[in-house]
Amino acid sequence: MQERVVLDSPDIDRALKRIAHEILEANEGPSGLVLLGIPTRGKQLAERINALLTQIDPDYQPSLGVLDITMYRDDVASAERKIHQTLIPECGITDKVVVLVDDVLFSGRTVRAALDALTDLGRPRQVKLAVLVDRGHRELPIRPDFVGKNLPTAMTERVRVLLSQTDGVDQVVISQ
Amino acid sequence: MKHLTSMRELSRESAIGLLDNAQQLSQVNEREVKKLPALRGKTVVNLFFENSTRTRISFEVAAKRLSADVINFSADSSSVSKGESLKDTAQTLEAIGADAIVIRHPLSGAPKLLAEQGWISASVINAGDGAHEHPTQALLDALTIRQGFGLHEDLTGLKVLIVGDIRHSRVARSNILLLKLLGAKVTVAGPESLIPEGIEAMGTEVLNSFEQALEEKPDVVMMLRVQKERMQGEFFSSAADYSKSWSLEGDRLAMLSPKALIMHPGPMNRGFEISSQAADDPRSQVLKQVANGVAVRMAVLYQCLSGEQL
Incomplete structure (x- = not known):
């Protein structure tokens, strides 16, 4: 099996920093922001972006949560999946600017499920999407607002995001 | 996991997995929208040959929280005393479109029989059989x-x-x-x-x-x-x-x-x-x-009905 590292640790750091700045720029400041990570890698990326926002802008009030979408998938019948915790920050999501954070954007089905899950939890003023890697091949009309890296891939290739918290190393790897 | 008729079917890992999922699902009870779309389009039949309001309601709420359709069927145990008629009842329910049958029966082993005889392809969940298991x-x-x-x-x-x-x-x-x-x-x-x-x-x-x-x-x-x-x-x-x-x-x-x-x-x-x-x-x-009963039954229904591509 051929493996190719497309992003290494400094690349990922830089990408996340840029995303953090872009979020603040697009939002014209830190007010009303809520970061929701999609388990499992999205959750860790959201934690990192949250930490970066805290460093960059002293006015940013950390509001970080987790949005599990297992029960909202449209392919529930294909696999038994572990249900993760959904954690919404105290302030809730109604009238907030929710930034969904995931590792890889592919078909867009995860994001669709996340949008459904959000509807059951409140009514955000805006929903934005941040991903570390956009690998294309969308099956739904969904686009990201903040992208770490656009990565043209073949359908047959596999993109894996490894993060130090769980995998001991920061890397994005493409394999055949 | 396709059926749950006895605790003996579970390994330590699968039992802990079910408890973990139930723990997460118990949070749904605290939300304003207490419904998840996971089993939309699925039909769950509560087939009760023995009276039990509490367990039946618990399964019913669990299935509804997951957006499944629920049919309650209480059979009089005297009219269904042998395997043959249990088979007919189950096949009838499946013909109506049941994806899962939650069964309570006074005879020990009835759910296992239903799950293993090949009469039906629906999931079978034991809601209490005789003095056997629950x-x-x-x-x-x-x-x-x-x-x-x-x-x-x-x-x-x-x-x-x-x-x-x-x-x-x-x-x-x-x-x-x-x-x-x-x-x-x-x-x-x-x-x-x-x-x-x-x-x-x-x-x-x-x-x-x-x-x-x-x-x-x-x-x-x-x-x-x-x-x-x-x-x-x-x-x-x-x-x-x-x-x-x-x-x-x-x-x-x-x-x-x-x-x-x-x-x-x-x-x-x-x-x-x-x-x-x-x-x-x-x-x-x-x-x-009682509250945990709903969460656990949600986890079991989800596990049984999401495992197989029918």
Whole structure:
């Protein structure tokens, strides 16, 4: 099996920093922001972006949560999946600017499920999407607002995001 | 996992997986929108050959929380006494479109028969069969114990005492199997006439005195309902005699550690196997058990109905 590292640790750091700045720029400041990570890698990326926002802008009030979408998938019948915790920050999501954070954007089905899950939890003023890697091949009309890296891939290739918290190393790897 | 007819079908890992999922699903109860779309389009039939409002409602709410359609079918057990007619009933329900059949039956082994005979391809979930098993009750009890002690994995090191009518209790049987699987130490206690022979083979200690059992400082005391409807013949001389030796009340309640959990599968016979004082004690988990019942049944339905691509 051929493996190719497309992003290494400094690349990922830089990408996340840029995303953090872009979020603040697009939002014209830190007010009303809520970061929701999609388990499992999205959750860790959201934690990192949250930490970066805290460093960059002293006015940013950390509001970080987790949005599990297992029960909202449209392919529930294909696999038994572990249900993760959904954690919404105290302030809730109604009238907030929710930034969904995931590792890889592919078909867009995860994001669709996340949008459904959000509807059951409140009514955000805006929903934005941040991903570390956009690998294309969308099956739904969904686009990201903040992208770490656009990565043209073949359908047959596999993109894996490894993060130090769980995998001991920061890397994005493409394999055949 | 396609069916759940007995605790014996679960490994330690799959049991913990179910409890983990149930733990997450229990949060749905606190949300404003208490519904998840996971089983949209699926049909769950509650096929009850024995009356049980509580378990039936619990399964019904669980299925509805997951957006499944629910059909309640109560059959009169006298009209369906042999395998052949159970087969016909089940096949009829499947022809109507049932994806899962939740079955309660007075005969031990009926759910397993339904799951394994190849009559139907729907999932079969045991909601209590005879004096055999009641798997979802055991799972909800384990979840309640886990929460009560702030545990996240198994129940290693905990001492659980099950008291009362062990002989007629499917709750006790499923609980012994699951608690042992999760590493707890299980003791059963009750009048000799209500302890089935050979129960020690399931890995439990057997005591014939409630006081003696309480001296071992159990972490959990699980009181069983005395099942009058299953008592064909005399198992104890009088209700008063039974209560005197086997009711959780007064001095016995005082012997219990302040951190111990008091559990009862319901419905309680207050003043018979459990005093009102014990039932309403801060250590009582009875209502927590009911709430956890919905979460556990959601987890089981989800697991059974999401595993197979039909």
